[in-house]
Amino acid sequence: MREDEQVTASSTNDAKAKMLSGSAWMTAGSITSRILGAIYIIPWTTWLGAYSTQANALYAQGYNIYSMALTIATAGIPSAISKLVAHYNGIDEYEVSRRLYRSGMYVSMAMGIVCATVMLFGANLLNNGDANVTPVIQSLAWAVLVIPPMSITRGFLQGYNWMAPSALSQFIEQLFRVVYMLAATYFIMKLQPTHWVQAVTQSTFAAFIGALGAILVLGAAYLRRLGYMRRLAAVGKQDQSVQTRKLIFKIIYQSIPFIVIEAGIAIFQLIDQYSFKRILTLMGGFSNYEINTIYALFAFNANKLYMIVISLASAMAATAIPLMAMARAQNDQQSMRDQIENGLLLFYFVMIPASLGMAAVAQQVYTVFYRYDAAGVTILEFASFMAIPLGLYTVGAAMMQGLSENKKMMKFLAIGIGLKLILQVPLVMFLKGMGPLLATGIAMSVINYLILHSFNMEFTLRFNRMAKPTNQILAYSLIMFAAVKIAMLGMNLIVDPHGRYMAFFALLPGMAIGIAVFGYLALRYRLVDEIMGPGRAAGFRRKLRITAA
Template identity: 25%
Template sequence: MIQTSTPSILKGAFILSLAGLISKMISAGYRVPLQNLTGDLGFYVYQQVYPILGMALVLALYGFPGAISKLISDTHHISRPVSIPSFYLPVFALLLVFSLIVAVIGWLEAPQLARWMGDPRLVPSIRTSFFVFLFIPVISVLRGVFQGKNDMTPTAVSQIVEQILRVAVIIAAALIVSRGGDLYHIGAGAAYGSMAGALAAAVFLIIWTVKKPGLWSFDRFPCRTPFSRHVLLYGLLISFNYMLLLSLQLVDAFTLVPQLVQAGYSPEEAKVVKGIYDRGQPLIQLGTILASSLALALIPSVTRRRLEESPEQVRFSITSAGKITLYISTGAAAGLIFLFPDVNKVFFQDEAGSGYLRVLMLVIIGSSLSITTASVLQGLGRVRQTAFIVIGGIGVKAAVNLLWIPAAGIYGASFASLTAVAFVLLGNIVILRKDLSLKKRHHTPGVSLVLAVAGMSAALYISRGMIKALFALDDRLPLLLYILALSAGGAVVFGLILIRTGGFTRQEIEVLPSSKRLIQLLPKG
């Protein structure tokens, strides 16, 4: 039984991870044309409501389905149908009550939330955004049951369907607004897009469930498991672990504009500056996805049981994942910082804010390492601790925003985000040290990493000078091709220097593609 189920679980985890990667790429990528269509002010409006929509998305995709799937696996045999009256309906009712409470509170308190954000015109968008929470119950229950039965395909497909329709509606709303509409309507358009995507996902999951009668039954069975405590508490704790970047944006939504006004900006200037600052969010998301997704592929089997049975193998997986995350995130951040004026121009049409956005790119390193270490800790059963650390990071971000923005302007927000991710990363490392013995000396990649960053920067500097001396890069298309060429070349130089200077061990190289050729580049061949 174990031998047949283990490959199924790993295959399901891969399918879900791949769907998540595709969805996150779509989620990060569409914000570039959104900003191009609506400008910095329209992008500011969207980013003010995005954290609300993002929280609903995380709850419906990770939090509650994760809690429900755990409940299913703990209380049901994998081949046993799930009772509609004894499970589906009670859990659905519980989540419906929760969602109604959040939606009603959000609707009633929207004027106060808009005042805290420093912009009363956001009230309609905030109110519409909270309606998305009403779609959480049906999506969460069905995704949770499928995942509890180790069938990840419905969740994966519904996630992609939801994201595609959501983005299509948002871009359509942006096109309408760009042709003379009120820019503040883009906030409501984003909410309608999220609701359309959620509705499509719900319909898809319902149809898939109906076609699988072995997944449900009308038989009643006694259940002593406290649904409310397990689903709500555990679901919320899981969600916090996926909300690091989202929580930083939420704090900025409430504090940045009011603090910029306090620093001397006019309200309209503060909104535009906030929109320019938010240009960094999709780039941070893409960099974090790239760095953490490759590393997380190495640690799907990190569990408390495996740590006890094969401690050295687990330590190797964790340290390798940490090193890969550090390498990729540092290379991505360094490359973006070096190329940022051009990156800003090709994606967002001008070079505004390049200074503080360069500082913000350093968040990629801290957020990527935080997500990787948090994933390890979740595998070891430290869900509660990692959630509390993220909550602490939210507090740090808010406190530093309030302290530094009036004094340092928008740079203060960038430094506040860096401080928050550093706090979360440090907290995760402290907890991880309790589970992993670090007495054994591990290979430290510091020198190799410094040499790789320096070599890549030198190569980019020389290449940039040569290309700009030979070609005119006034239009966005040639500028995009120039950035892609430099990025690819810089990545190759970065990776080769890492390998050549001993940044990877032979054992780590052996799991990579073309490992025989790469091994020849190691210091000792």
């Protein structure tokens, strides 16, 4: 092998290792926080009793507005900071990176104050005609006030490719939030059983408590690495031409597209929130209680569960942005192409089996969390498949941002939003609760096609090289889905599928079968070699005593 080929291979392997390592940390933090954010539902809905479905609908409406406000409050700055820090670090201007962080703090704190003020005093204008939503929106304003500086610190550390503090802070944030909301709900519903709106309000206020826990973790991580960052700044380039005012302008310029792009899923959810009730009301034949019940099934119940799967994609997206930005800063065309291909394959390897696995055990999962409901199970099963285009959007949009293709990405998103608006009314009319999910899935699929087409036009992706592992992932995922589905149908003949405890005990072997089947096939036929490298794959095979084909 020639010396230049060895350097290229080494660079590719290093990039793949960084993406795997970063994704592993972010996935661990994201998935554990998402699982915590789902597990709380079991006692929460139990304590709310007969009010649980209406509480879920109220919670979802408040949180959709909160998600959009938070995206605006942070102004896309964490992702912009991550990208710009990686860019300046890639050209040895570490001092500029540190000044960038301080400038970002000023901007984000100002945005947090503005957005929190709007939520506190404008809640009546945002409540969609439901007075119960007003205190929920106001309770979430406090989180919007403190989360921006927390998110900036996350983005700064990710720019150095330090993913562990971000992962740990995500877990602590969720832990603090869940403990507070469960304690508050328990005491409120025990002392005043009819005050379910107050219980929901305290549950949403828990986002502020969680943010405080995350700030402690990130602050400690920043201080622990401060000396190292100072040493890097001392030996790096000392470019004083980049002024603070210019840095703030650059942050705002870079972050504006991030606001729109990162809010993509939130925008689609807000379209559902403000259109679903109106469409069913115009159709007639539905009471307000029935509309809220249907809305809760897809906007909260299913959403809470399939977002666990999408969180895997979010973790990969957080890793992709700084790596892509560093390659772009160094004008390394080969590295950018390799990272796009590696990122796509890693996404397929994680998301496709996870989504199909969720669909296979949808009945058991839904029953454990919410009690058995045939309509809820059907919507969750359908939503599990829709999680794939949503997840691919998250990763693809992150890569586009890392490559500074923000204008193009905003154009793609605008096309998707337009398609969503066109499809929303007819699909809701014909499919009710599944209509919004299908409209979102179709619109996201079109956006994903445009993203992949753009990548291929610029980098000439090697789809021939990607075809075999992609087909393997699809085939093994379908085999796994069939095996788990058959096992679950068999379990339903033995135990009562409608009981929460029996559903839980049926779920455990179902998950084990899914992991065993996909894991065995991936190792036996060398799929893992392509994703993680032959060294790691061989180590797994030795430990599990699997012979490669």
